[in-house]
Amino acid sequence: MKKVEPIEFLKDRVYLGAYAHTPKDTETTVYFTVDDALPYNPFHLDFGPLNAGHLYRFAVALHEILAENEDKAVMFYSYPDPRYRANAACLLCCYMVLIQSWPPHLALAPIAQAEPPFMPFRDAGYSTADFILTIQDVVYGCWRAKEKGFLDLRHFNLDEYEQYEKVDQGDFNELPPHYIAFASPQQEDFLTPLDHAFNNVLDYFETHNVQLVVRLNSILYDARQFEQRGIKHVDMIFDDGTVPTMDMVKKFVGAAECIIEQGGKIAVHCKAGLGRTGCLIGAHLIYSYGFTAAECIAYMRFLRPGMVVGPQQHWLYLHQNEFRDWKRTMVVSDTPSYKLANLRPLVPIADQQCKLRQQLSALQDQIRRKEEQLGSLGASAVTHDSILPSTPPPKTPERSILGDMDHCNSILPAPTPGQPRKNSPSPAHRSGSVGISAIRPKRYISTSHDTVYNSDEEREGSIASARRVVSSRQMPSRQPSRSVSVSVCEDVEGSLIVTASHSPSRRPSHQQQLRSPSKQLDFDQENDMKKSPLRVRSASRRQASVRQVSGETGVRKVSRTKRS
Incomplete structure (x- = not known):
């Protein structure tokens, strides 16, 4: 029989070998085997792997031998028979994984290229063995159980096992x-006493x-x-x-x-x-x-x-x-x-979901029948709440205005203005210090055709006053009938500019109405401003005074109290 070379697991400490005879200890090496002490009990032609009790006893024996021979190498060997070699190699690899906590690939590396190769394990059945388990399968199975936390030989009860x-x-x-x-x-008989x-x-x-x-x-x-x-x-x-x-x-x-x-x-x-x-x-x-x-x-x-x-x-x-x-x-x-x-x-999850939908449908039918019996909305609402717990509708959480800022030197709107729209006017250039006048774009308020497009309700007093002054300067009735168009705007310094013009009274055509950009922009601003709580100071504090306007057209600057 060809000689089997020893396999090194731990340099100068633990080796795996196979001998047909019983080798004698030397000054540098100690030999031991468990072939006779820990035999496998076969059912038919199966020969392994050795069980957890075998591994526990092997570990105890190995530790004792290592402790008694600290300066010597320990050769764990088996008979050269392929079945004994497979059991010995599997036992030592499982020991390295379960006791020494080696990763599986390191425990298997020493035996990977062994010659002759190790015999795989078979089942305990009486038929032909057409399914095999390798040492690698056993090592990885024990390792996975150890990693999952349910195979710990430190708490293994050998006597009970x-x-x-x-x-x-x-x-x-x-x-x-x-x-x-x-x-x-x-x-044997259900009436007889139970055996041990x-x-x-x-x-x-x-x-x-x-x-x-x-x-x-x-x-x-x-x-x-x-x-x-x-x-x-x-x-x-x-x-x-x-x-x-x-x-x-x-x-x-x-x-x-x-x-x-x-x-x-x-x-x-x-x-x-x-x-x-x-x-x-x-x-x-x-x-x-x-x-x-x-x-x-x-x-x-x-x-x-x-x-x-x-x-x-x-x-x-x-x-x-x-x-x-x-x-x-x-x-x-x-x-x-x-x-x-x-x-x-x-x-199947789909079946469970279908069943839940059916239960929900039946519950809804029950609610509907109770509502019909009560015959009133209030009573039915109470019945619905008593069957299904009511939950408030989803609500978008409000954003914090200033968050956790300790200091704020700029004037911030409270809360944040609404989202921009594609047809909204572009904001004015925002360079320099940020104030109310810089945040708000320049606005034009048209009063033509007795329609006021106002985006600031608190400024109605000032604008209405300006219109009354300009309208009082209309031409005598003997002249051709003309209407007065008044526009009030705000410059970058925070003052009102009033523009008045006389034009023949003529209703704009439908196309002109559609082409009028001021109405569309002012209307969009009106919607945005209704959504935003951003407000300027009240008209009473502005104290706007409108000077007399002479001639057909006139442009005057309206003074007012400067904003803080």
């Missing part, structure tokens, strides 16, 4: 964080917050044994060696989610607690934590060897993406199912 995995003690294993996989309890294994199961479940038991095989015991202890019991029976339907998986996942929400655990069993049990627990692990199918199977076998058999492995592999997608396409129903012990299955 090794006790209850025995057939005569109950034949069950915990699969953290929420599951227990176990073989079916059996009663069944009593162990009942006592353990009652003290470890198991709230649901799911039976997947034919009836071999009385379900009331669990129900009398306050544990729900559900049957989801399907044939041995087969896979569950998708409808059954949705029911199981939904029921498990309900129990997990309540802080409980779910116990699942088939005849041996391996194949069918692994299908449903594996589907929920993939759904909840994003395991790949290979990682999920490896993790379950690390805690309960032999789980998931034959075509069930391919079933998990083929549907793993679908199970992960359920996290965003499915939701736990809000309607309890009698067949699920009043738990709720998974349903």
Whole structure:
């Protein structure tokens, strides 16, 4: 047989080897193996991987040897048989990940190019092994469970683990964080006393917050044994060696989610607690934590060897993406199912939304009928509020005027003016100090045809006074009838400019009305100013005096009190 070269994990400290004979310790190296001390218990042709109890005992032994031989290298070796080599390599890699917290790729790097290559693991079934697990799958499965926080060997109860995995003690294993996989309890007669294994199961479940038991095989015991202890019991029976339907998986996942929400655990069993049990627990692990199918199977076998058999492995592999997608396409129903012990299955989100719409429609019909019965708006409003809590209409929050500014040297409008419009006049040039006159653009107020377009209600007094003075200077009636057009504007210094002109009385045509830009601009300003609380000081403080205007036209500057 070709010699297998040692593999270095920690330089001058930890090595992995394979020897057909028992090597003797030297001055620089200590040799040890667990092939005989920690054997794998096969179901058929399966040979590994070694379980969590094996890893725990291996870690204790390795630490003792390292502590006793601080100046020597430790060679962990196995027989050259491919099965023993695979178990030893997998055990050491998992130790590096779970105990030494190595990342998976560093733990796997030393064995990546090993010669001869390491043998992959197979299932515990009796048929041809057509699905394999590699050491990499096992390492990544353990690493993912560690990262999720439910595989911590520092708090591992070795005595309890090794006790209850025995057939005569109950034949069950915990699969953290929420599951227990176990073989079916059996009663020859429902009236006969329970055996020791069944009593162990009942006592353990009652003290470890198991709230649901799911039976997947034919009836071999009385379900009331669990129900009398306050544990729900559900049957989801399907044939041995087969896979569950998708409808059954949705029911199981939904029921498990309900129990997990309540802080409980779910116990699942088939005849041996391996194949069918692994299908449903594996589907929920993939759904909840994003395991790949290979990682999920490896993790379950690390805690309960032999789980998931034959075509069930391919079933998990083929549907793993679908199970992960359920996290965003499915939701736990809000309607309890009698067949699920009043738990709720998974349903499509679209179906749940449709159901909610139907419930809302029925509620609206109920409100409508009550309103018709009461026959009055006030009473119907009260009825509506009593059925559906009223919520105020959405309101745009008001903006703070000054915010948290400590000092403000400029005059700011309060609150902020309205939004600009495309047909609004452009604001005047805003250079220099900012004041009221600089903020407001120059305005023209036309009084032609007895129509006043005023954007400042408080200035009506001053403008009306100016119109009366100019109108009193009209030409004698013997002259041709002419109308007076008065325009009042504001210059940049804050004074009013009054412009008066006489023109023959003539009503403008429709085209002229449409072409008159002043009306459109003034009207837009009027709308903007109505929306804005920006106001100048009252007309009473302006004390505008309009001088006499002579001739047909006249332009005079109107003095007023200067704004502060």
